[in-house]
Amino acid sequence: MYNLQSVVQRLEEEGLRITPSRLAVVAAVLDLSGHFSVDDILSQVPEVGRATVFRTMKLLSEMDVLCRVLLDDGSLRYRVSQRQDHHHHLVCVSCASVQELDACIDPEVLNELARTTGYEIEGHWLEFFGRCTACRSDSA
Amino acid sequence: MYNLQSVVQRLEEEGLRITPSRLAVVAAVLDLSGHFSVDDILSQVPEVGRATVFRTMKLLSEMDVLCRVLLDDGSLRYRVSQRQDHHHHLVCVSCASVQELDACIDPEVLNELARTTGYEIEGHWLEFFGRCTACRSDSA
DNA sequence: TAGATTATTGATACCAAGTATCAATTACAC
DNA sequence: GTGTAATTGATACTTGGTATCAATAATCTA
Numbered sequence: 001m002y003n004l005q006s007v008v009q010r011l012e013e014e015g016l017r018i019t020p021s022r023l024a025v026v027a028a029v030l031d032l033s034g035h036f037s038v039d040d041i042l043s044q045v046p047e048v049g050r051a052t053v054f055r056t057m058k059l060l061s062e063m064d065v066l067c068r069v070l071l072d073d074g075s076l077r078y079r080v081s082q083r084q085d086h087h088h089h090l091v092c093v094s095c096a097s098v099q100e101l102d103a104c105i106d107p108e109v110l111n112e113l114a115r116t117t118g119y120e121i122e123g124h125w126l127e128f129f130g131r132c133t134a135c136r137s138d139s140a
Numbered sequence: 141m142y143n144l145q146s147v148v149q150r151l152e153e154e155g156l157r158i159t160p161s162r163l164a165v166v167a168a169v170l171d172l173s174g175h176f177s178v179d180d181i182l183s184q185v186p187e188v189g190r191a192t193v194f195r196t197m198k199l200l201s202e203m204d205v206l207c208r209v210l211l212d213d214g215s216l217r218y219r220v221s222q223r224q225d226h227h228h229h230l231v232c233v234s235c236a237s238v239q240e241l242d243a244c245i246d247p248e249v250l251n252e253l254a255r256t257t258g259y260e261i262e263g264h265w266l267e268f269f270g271r272c273t274a275c276r277s278d279s280a
Numbered sequence: 281t282a283g284a285t286t287a288t289t290g291a292t293a294c295c296a297a298g299t300a301t302c303a304a305t306t307a308c309a310c
Numbered sequence: 311g312t313g314t315a316a317t318t319g320a321t322a323c324t325t326g327g328t329a330t331c332a333a334t335a336a337t338c339t340a
Contacts, residue, residue, distance in 0.1 A: 017315095019318080038296095038298080048318090048319085050320090051298090051321090052319065054299080070214065074216045075297090090259055109243060112243075113241070118276075119270035119272050119273070121269070122270045123212055124266065125210055125266065128261060130261040156288095157286095157287060157288065157337070158337095177326080178326070178327080179325080179326085190291090191290060194326085215325095216326085288334080289334070291331095294330095295329095296325100297326090298324080299322105299323080299325100300323075301322080305319100306314105307316080
């Protein structure tokens with residue numbers, strides 16, 4: 001679980017400078033629990049330039065502070081990572097809630113896939129969509 | 141396996157008009173075996189307007205003549221479907237080759253996911269990336 | 281086969297997400 | 311406090327896609 005201090009420390013460890021713009025962006029993303037777009041952050045920190053918000057969010061993604069979340073329409077969002085290892089998401093299609101999942105592709109399936117196709121498997125995208133408990137009871 | 145005639149028939153069945161622009165776009169996509177972007181098609185049929193190419197490819201996607209292919213960077217491409225039912229892809233990261241797959245998420249995994257998260261699962265994205273046999277031997 | 285009608289087109293303008301450029305600024309090490 | 315290299319933000323650009331709308335043309339029907 002990240003807070004402003006721990007992210008600042010991560011930035012310092014990477015030899016990056018702590019600037020007001022970066023602090024503002026980090027604080028803004030840490031304030032959100034679901035997924036969000038760059039524009040969501042931009043509207044939270046209008047004093048920071050657009051390019052800088054993009055740059056900072058890219059930085060945070062590379063540092064695994066943020067991860068990218070794929071929506072069902074194929075568009076990408078961001079989210080504060082709870083875990084830094086490989087994982088997938090279950091995204092609510094009604095609200096912006098996201099669950100991080102333990103489940104991944106069975107290694108046996110990957111072997112089978114490599115065997116039958118002749119491909120050397122390098123990676124995969126796996127994201128699930130559904131309606132969270134709260135949204136289900138809202139419309140019930 | 142589609143050809144120009146069968147797609148034209150599908151269009152007629154949908155009550156859509158057969159226009160030179162549509163024929164040109166359909167012929168262009170049928171000519172490609174791997175995945176492609178709208179701009180790839182645009183450059184094949186410069187006489188057709190940009191909006192019309194987008195519209196036609198959207199149409200063809202809705203008719204399951206084309207399907208969308210997700211790349212590892214999160215960008216979307218298109219591809220002529222070999223099968224009209226739900227399926228996933230294995231995409232070569234070196235060339236544009238795509239394999240359509242039988243494998244899907246184990247229903248038991250979906251049940252388990254619904255049970256542990258309380259979500260009603262509605263869908264998922266699953267795409268695999270790797271290097272195809274040809275590309276592997278090229279760089280070996 | 282000629283209209284009439286309605287879908288379709290394509291030019292254009294727009295939007296969203298993201299990158300490249302570059303002069304001006306500023307964090308930080310000394 | 312100063313030098314310097316990293317960073318910023320304005321701007322322009324790119325890519326992928328949608329909205330608008332007058333002009334056109336595919337098809338239906340008489």
